Amino acid sequence: MDKGKILIVDDSEMNRSILADMLEDEYEILEAEDGVDGLAMLRSHGSAISLVLLDIVMPRLDGFGVLAAMNQSGLIAEVPVIMISAESGSAQVAKAYDLGVSDFIARPFDALIVRRRVVNTLLLYAKQKRLTAMVEEQIRETERQSSLMIEILSHIVEFRNGESGQHILHVRTLTDFLLRALMRKTDRYGLTSQEISCISVGSALHDIGKIVIDEHILNKPGRLTVDECTVMKTHSIKGAMMLDALEGHKDDPLIRTAYEICRWHHERYDGQGYPDGLVGDDIPISAQVVALADVYDALTSPRVYKPPFSHEKAVEMITGGQCGVFNPLLLECLTENAESIRALLAESGEQSAARESRNIVQESVRPANSSVSDRTLRLLDYERMKYSFFAAMTREIQFEYTISPSVISMTPWGAQTLGLDEIIMDPGRDPKLQAVLGDDGWAEMLEKLRQTTAEAPNISYDCQLTYDGQSRWYQIILRSIWSTDMPPRFEGALGKAIDIHDTHEKMTYLEKKAARDAMTGLYNRAAAKERIETRMADRPQSNYAMAIFDLDFFKSANDQYGHQFGDQVLKVVADRLHRSVRGSDIACRAGGDEFLLFLEYNTDIERTVDRIFHSLCGPYENYDISVTMGVALAQLTGKSYEALFQAADAALYAAKRAGRAQYRFYDESLKDTLSAISDIDDEQGGTDQ
């Protein structure tokens, strides 16, 4: 287990280190030298701090200031504080206890006492948290049971009614929804969450009065006579009377609410309802809402005498006054939320019942302002608000990916830039995303993410993104998200894409430049060697040839026509070479007037070499360019750059000795021949003389 963190806030360095020495074997110690520092620590570590040892007298902000701030943020409920001080005035002590301090440690410190107090306080807090959890669990269980009882009772009524078993659940779900929508719309009714829960639960009892109605009237298939109708209408007041007769529970909020609902759920806003003909908001809001929910569900559910109506049809009938007049605000709640209501009623009723009891537990167990969950939710809301604010402002492509559901959400700017949606469902099959990332782009990203671990979650790589008809290089930075299970499960990722196109272009350009001979634009020797070796390693099955050639008596061209002309000749040769080879061949100026060519071939290499050789020779202005060439085949030398080079070099030497202006293939007879390259200087030197 991790060591608990203890924060020591004291302005005396010596006092801090005495305490630290006493505790550091068993705890991780954080130190702050005054109240302001202490608060900063509390803010950044939050409830990760197990306990605070707090001095009273400190510069900038004293211990009471720290306590006040901890009370305000609610942190005092989560992090126990032990006051350390030589202050012994009882007013001080009382004030500290009032501010939520758990214990005191008086100076001078006694190692045993300090350790023991710390342990006791930590144990006490842990126990308290456990007990709170147990009480919550108990209340939840009780709540669940009473909810179950109410459901059984109302189902008995329904059963006798011959109605579908879903009616009660629908009314309850709808009541809850309409009340919450109403609260968003107006503060006229000022209901607390707890009252809303109470009304929703109570709604299940709206028809209990029907239990005393004669079964023949209740389940009569045809139209009721006037007398029968009068009897039927008594169910509202009968239900109310049953509840009123519950000795000892009459004042229970749930019973009061259920009473209102039973009695008045057939009242109408214009006073035309029954039994009391109440008008407008004289009808309790609980009964108004249940009345609407009752009518709506009756219309949209099948009955023996009618098919189910659609949401639109039901709303049309209700707003048209065919079922009586309702509170216009409530009607707005109904008409404005068609989609949500449809989805809601499709949901299982069981879930909504469970949700209900949870609500009640949360409301009743936790004091409204200092509750842990409230504070956590507030913090979460704050973080969410902060994130969405910055996300909306940023001119960066940022995104979040979750596996389940498989969704990418992007910053607005990012989505706009790439021409994507801000929310991408099932990214593997999104054609727009595929167009941006390329066919395998998404698979590649997932592959990269799978290579990460919970311990090393970060990874970055470069790739091209295509949008607006262009491809640009981006650096993708990813951080994978893992569950806290053992072993951790991959859950998704956070990511960012940075446009590195310009830098990338520059790098490519520089790379190209570094690989090329400045005058001819051919590869330089080092670059050619690297490419040749890579090629042979990548495709070991192919046939390869290397040709080395130089210009005959080039030195004399320089001498005769000047160096500029000599350079011109080199460019011409490079150009001729360039034109007579394929893009996949590797052409290189190896140095001076010496060139190297590397070919991959399938069939007649002799003809190819012959063609290239002749294309190189021929007049340029008044100068007759002629070359001597040595060629080596990897078949003979083996697939090694050095071996090829030496063999081609030996062939070149032999060709020179045979009188220049020709090419020659390397063969076994040249095995011990000297190098031509090392002779080049000699030739030039010779001409100089």
Next chain:
Amino acid sequence: MTLQECYAAMEADYDDVLGRLRSERLIQKFVLKFLDDPSYELLCTSMDGGDLDTAFRASHTIKGVCQNLGFTKLGHSSHELTEALRGRDAGAAAGLLDQVKADYAQTADAVRAFKQSQGL
């Protein structure tokens, strides 16, 4: 000079501190640190400048440190000074400051002598 002799020289209670901190190594560590604590300096300058708030905090800190280290004599005089300063009683504080200065000198001398004898 032993640690006990050092405590004796400053008229402090070695047995008390050993009983609480339970380790000679720790006591020695903190006794040597005593000379580095800036509170005494701060007390003198703030008293000179008439800044009684700061003087109170400094004196309070000295008192706390002395309590922890079992420096009985300096602890006693700094306690009296702290109380005078808590009431922002400049007159009484000025008188008590002399005693604190004398006790601090005696305490600091003893610690320095101990430090020297340890070759530190």
